[in-house]
Amino acid sequence: MIQNIRTSFASAKACHHGGRVRKIASEMEIDQSDLLDFSANINPLGSPPLEELIAREMKTVCHYPDNDYVEFRTAAAKFAGVPIENVVPGNGSSELFRLFAEVLIEDGDGVAILNPTFGEYETQSRLFGARIERLDGGIFHPKDPDEFLDDATLQDVKAVFVCNPNNPTGTLLAKSQIEKLAKRCERQETFLLVDEAFIELSDPKESVTQLAPKMVRLFVTRSLTKSFGVPGLRLGFGVAGKEMAEVMNQTRLPWSIGSLASAAGAYLLGQEDHLEKSRKKIGEELFWLTNELRQLGLDPVESTVNFILAKVSGTGFTSTEMTERMVAEKVLVRDCVSFSGLGDEYIRFAVRDREENKRLVGALGRVLGCKG
Secondary structure: OOOOOOHHHHOOOOOOOOOOHHHHHHHHOOOHHHOEEOOOOOOOOOOOOOHHHHHHHHHHOOOOOOOOOHHHHHHHHHHHOOOHHHEEEEOOHHHHHHHHHHHHOOOOOEEEEEEOOOOHHHHHHHHOOOEEEEEEOOOOOOOOHHHOOOHHHHHHOOEEEEEOOOOOOOOOOOHHHHHHHHHHHHHHOOEEEEEOOOHHHOOHHHOOHHHHHHOOOEEEEEEHHHHOOOOOOOOEEEEEOHHHHHHHHHHOOOOOOOHHHHHHHHHHOOOHHHHHHHHHHHHHHHHHHHHHHHHOOOEEOOOOOOEEEEEOHHHOOOHHHHHHHHHHOOEEOEEHHHOOOOOOOEEEEEOOOHHHHHHHHHHHHHHHHHHO
């Protein structure tokens, strides 16, 4: 280890993600368009048209962005139904997780994380010396937080991370359950981050974003990446109580959001019709694809959103073997071996449009047929 580097950073390991289209296309020496990506959970309807807006905003790239991001924060506040002073902009949710951890966590602080869930919560917390407490949140049936988060645990940790709907299971906790947990965290003086990156593609009525301004220790993050199909723009926002939001806005990295992304975000947050159409499409395709996976011998978890976690051990393949076979079919799926508690038995599939979903099913059929 290089001397004088912070130990938690020097020993850090990268969090694994899907969406490695560029890397795999380069390795296979093929065009990116030849790959079908079911490893990243992006809105199957893609993004509303942005070409004209981007072309117009290109005229402003000779200037710094507005570091207060007034236009974007105003749009986010209206979209979420909260005051603008409670909005914290971020270069995607991951930057907000880093900011949350950096603001709160010191060496030895406990952080409670559900199993299985998105890996960045643990990755970002460990960078600042956190001690991780993994809790069983349920795979096939989500548990009420009261079942696995008692007051003794809350007293023992500095912060709790909850993903709702949860990635990779696609399960959704009710708003009432999260509200109850948030109030318990307030009483125990424990911070709670609720990641609602996928809630617009699931059931936005279950969001607790509007509760955050009324609380001291609740931070709710939202992402435009998944909902509006713009992962290349890197854009999200968080909502917190006034004091916490002020601290975060004063200490976040300046100009972390480019002017093109912030302008696009302000526009996209006004396109709620696009989200309604997306939820309808996802519901139809989720039902169809879940049934198809079952017929192929996989065991899918009942999902509420645009991805499906499926147990593949009954097929005779490990998750890694199946993922590699699918790459040969030019279809990318998410090997979930990197999710704590899942081992090599699960794969996550994004939900795309019907034509693409049929291609996925066809590729899976060929791979499973080879095993026989």
